[in-house]
Amino acid sequence: xxxxxxxxxxxxxxxxxxxxxxxxxxxxxxxxxxxxxxxxxxxxxxxxxxxxxxxxxxxxxxxxxxxxxxxxxxxxxxxxxxxxxxxxxxxxxxxxxxxxxxxxxxxxxxxxxxxxxxxxxxxxxxxxxxxxxxxxxxxxxxxxxxxxxxxxxxxxxxxxxxxxxxxxxxxxxxxxxxxxxxxxxxxxxxxxxxxxxxxxxxxxxxxxxxxxxxxxxxxxxxxxxxxxxxxxxxxxxxxxxxxxxxxxxxxxxxxxxxxxxxxxxxxxxxxxxxxxxxxxxxxxxxxxxxx
Amino acid sequence: xxxxxxxxxxxxxxxxxxxxxxxxxxxxxxxxxxxxxxxxxxxxxxxxxxxxxxxxxxxxxxxxxxxxxxxxxxxxxxxxxxxxxxxxxxxxxxxxxxxxxxxxxxxxxxxxxxxxxxxxxxxxxxxxxxxxxxxxxxxxxxxxxxxxxxxxxxxxxxxxxxxxxxxxxxxxxxxxxxxxxxxxxxxxxxxxxxxxxxxxxxxxxxxxxxxxxxxxxxxxxxxxxxxxxxxxxxxxxxxxxxxxxxxxxxxxxxxxxxxxxxxxxxxxxxxxxxxxxxxxxxxxxxxxxxxxxxxxxxxxxxxxxxxxxxxxxxxxxxxxxxxxxxxxxxxxxxxxxxxxxxxxxxxxxxxxxxxxxxxxxxxxxxxxxxxxxxxxxxxxxxxxxxxxxxxxxxxxxxxxxxxxxxxxxxxxxxxxxxxxxxxxxxxxxxxxxxx
Numbered sequence: 001x002x003x004x005x006x007x008x009x010x011x012x013x014x015x016x017x018x019x020x021x022x023x024x025x026x027x028x029x030x031x032x033x034x035x036x037x038x039x040x041x042x043x044x045x046x047x048x049x050x051x052x053x054x055x056x057x058x059x060x061x062x063x064x065x066x067x068x069x070x071x072x073x074x075x076x077x078x079x080x081x082x083x084x085x086x087x088x089x090x091x092x093x094x095x096x097x098x099x100x101x102x103x104x105x106x107x108x109x110x111x112x113x114x115x116x117x118x119x120x121x122x123x124x125x126x127x128x129x130x131x132x133x134x135x136x137x138x139x140x141x142x143x144x145x146x147x148x149x150x151x152x153x154x155x156x157x158x159x160x161x162x163x164x165x166x167x168x169x170x171x172x173x174x175x176x177x178x179x180x181x182x183x184x185x186x187x188x189x190x191x192x193x194x195x196x197x198x199x200x201x202x203x204x205x206x207x208x209x210x211x212x213x214x215x216x217x218x219x220x221x222x223x224x225x226x227x228x229x230x231x232x233x234x235x236x237x238x239x240x241x242x243x244x245x246x247x248x249x250x251x252x253x254x255x256x257x258x259x260x261x262x263x264x265x266x267x268x269x270x271x272x273x274x275x276x277x278x279x280x281x282x283x284x285x286x287x288x289x290x291x
Numbered sequence: 292x293x294x295x296x297x298x299x300x301x302x303x304x305x306x307x308x309x310x311x312x313x314x315x316x317x318x319x320x321x322x323x324x325x326x327x328x329x330x331x332x333x334x335x336x337x338x339x340x341x342x343x344x345x346x347x348x349x350x351x352x353x354x355x356x357x358x359x360x361x362x363x364x365x366x367x368x369x370x371x372x373x374x375x376x377x378x379x380x381x382x383x384x385x386x387x388x389x390x391x392x393x394x395x396x397x398x399x400x401x402x403x404x405x406x407x408x409x410x411x412x413x414x415x416x417x418x419x420x421x422x423x424x425x426x427x428x429x430x431x432x433x434x435x436x437x438x439x440x441x442x443x444x445x446x447x448x449x450x451x452x453x454x455x456x457x458x459x460x461x462x463x464x465x466x467x468x469x470x471x472x473x474x475x476x477x478x479x480x481x482x483x484x485x486x487x488x489x490x491x492x493x494x495x496x497x498x499x500x501x502x503x504x505x506x507x508x509x510x511x512x513x514x515x516x517x518x519x520x521x522x523x524x525x526x527x528x529x530x531x532x533x534x535x536x537x538x539x540x541x542x543x544x545x546x547x548x549x550x551x552x553x554x555x556x557x558x559x560x561x562x563x564x565x566x567x568x569x570x571x572x573x574x575x576x577x578x579x580x581x582x583x584x585x586x587x588x589x590x591x592x593x594x595x596x597x598x599x600x601x602x603x604x605x606x607x608x609x610x611x612x613x614x615x616x617x618x619x620x621x622x623x624x625x626x627x628x629x630x631x632x633x634x635x636x637x638x639x640x641x642x643x644x645x646x647x648x649x650x651x652x653x654x655x656x657x658x659x660x661x662x663x664x665x666x667x668x669x670x671x672x673x674x675x676x677x678x679x680x681x682x683x684x685x686x687x688x689x690x691x692x693x694x695x696x697x698x699x700x701x702x703x704x705x706x707x708x709x710x711x712x713x714x715x716x717x718x719x720x721x722x723x724x725x726x
Contacts, residue, residue, distance in 0.1 A: 041371075042389060042393035126547035127543075127547035253365045
């Protein structure tokens with residue numbers, strides 16, 4: 001009987017395990033190796049060149065511009081957490097009109113990102129866009145959202161926040177549903193106000209969900225790519241919108257420097273790993289671990 | 292039961308045969324994969340050409356894959372890495388050197404000398420030369436691709452707007468100078484806000500720089516020369532068309548509305564176009580339009596502009612190299628295929644005799660088709676970045692030049708600030724080739 005179960009278990013696990021090995025472990029291994037070579041992605045020739053690639057990108061001005069831009073992509077995280085929680089609490093209580101909000105905010109998450117970018121390109125079009133037309137009504141000439149180095153990052157950050165509010169509220173909603181009604185009953189008997197209930201019960205009980213959202217939010221924001229590629233040509237004027245993933249893509253497929261791109265990718269993966277570990281360490285201070 | 296299934300099979304087979312579906316293919320049939328990108332019009336044109344090919348060579352089936360141009364390089368390189376390179380694929384001239392050095396693309400030299408589709412001396416020499424490479428420098432030696440097209444970039448104008456402003460377009464023997472161009476553009480610019488009509492879309496930097504006697508690189512493509520006054524003056528002149536004269540849309544307006552759309556909306560009078568724009572303009576332009584020679588720099592009195600091209604390369608690992616080469620040759624040179632290009636307004640024929648007869652004799656716009664031919668035969672040049680192994684230096688120039696268009700830096704300040712970085716990238720490219 002037991003052996004039978006093991007066989008079944010293995011049978012179910014094998015496809016996933018194979019998938020992880022084939023599409024995760026093997027490519028990562030190849031990337032690590034390629035990072036130490038001068039592979040151009042075209043020929044089979046791969047000469048070992050040690051740490052040269054790492055020196056190359058660490059002294060490349062554009063790598064640092066891209067790094068700075070990537071950090072900016074983290075800016076929307078508190079905003080979408082805040083509005084996501086607000087939305088979830090509203091929907092949870094069944095506020096009138098919550099159905100409309102649900103659609104409005106979930107729509108971006110289920111739509112194709114390419115379609116969204118096209119939509120945003122129109123909304124933020126300098127001359128014909130909704131935003132600048134609206135601003136013109138009150139006599140303000142809106143900025144060049146997509147062309148100006150100072151504004152293109154704002155546009156991308158706004159879009160990321162808008163896109164992620166929906167998914168945030170789904171997770172928060174799940175967290176809300178998990179909070180036992182008994183806490184609130186007890187609080188009410190003790191005469192706690194609604195605000196007090198929220199800050200003393202709801203918010204602490206939501207911290208695991210919020211923690212999870214910051215982890216995936218940080219990783220996702222650091223990997224911003226499609227928006228950059230679709231909003232801008234060549235990473236934007238003066239490389240103003242290019243992120244590290246964009247830099248990696250451009251080196252790999254634009255300049256045929258796959259070795260250099262791999263080295264950058266490996267470095268970047270280590271940075272993300274480091275950031276995530278720090279988040280986990282910090283989480284001990286504020287995440288509620290359960291009764 | 293058995294009877295019924297037999298009848299069913301018979302009917303199915305008959306239906307397949309009737310519908311022209313090759314249910315019973317003769318042995319030895321081949322499938323050639325062909326990967327490209329293009330506008331919807333270009334894709335339709337190629338579908339037509341491919342069916343013409345399949346009709347002529349029934350033993351070959353073509354699997355035509357189209358990828359958006361922004362994804363093309365990524366997709367192609369992934370396919371190369373996984374050893375699934377398409378048999379025939381689009382290749383930009385600037386990639387001929389790295390691809391040939393990596394052994395990815397077939398040397399088609401012997402094929403160019405001897406084949407059933409075309410005579411090599413009836414092909415634009417400049418078009419074939421885009422794909423020549425002798426292992427050291429481009430433009431000489433073996434042929435590594437056949438030109439899909441040769442695209443001379445010309446200056447189109449809205450005839451109705453010209454007439455309304457009382458302007459006559461210049462002719463080949465009497466081209467405008469920059470000053471005359473500026474004066475005409477000023478006359479054509481009028482209106483405000485969304486109704487504003489501009490004289491011209493952004494002027495071709497290549498045309499200005501080359502016409503003024505400058506270039507991005509020196510003659511043997513080893514030194515960046517953008518701080519040369521001839522280069523700087525030309526760049527500043529292009530920028531001043533917006534900054535001082537206000538006859539071209541501002542950078543923000545340019546990003547708001549693509550040049551092409553602005554032109555077909557009748558909101559700009561002059562715009563650079565290539566032969567690939569003809570078909571689109573036939574449909575979209577609700578006014579009379581034609582093409583004219585590029586203005587000349589007052590310093591030299593000479594015209595200058597680039598011609599572009601995309602090549603059809605054959606994979607070195609293709610199992611059917613001769614059929615693949617034959618497909619490339621058919622798409623590039625077959626008379627029916629070239630006629631399709633004329634009919635769809637996609638390209639001027641690669642075959643000289645067809646360009647000078649069939650193409651020139653068509654009655655659709657532009658009337659002055661001869662200008663396209665003149666650029667190829669006379670003053671057209673291949674872009675400077677197609678001479679270097681890696682065009683990162685050119686990308687860097689373009690990615691940062693907006694500060695000049697916006698007037699935040701003068702052309703002199705900008706070129707001085709970027710020269711060293713461009714030189715470093717050019718040196719890197721030269722070193723890459725050596726490896």
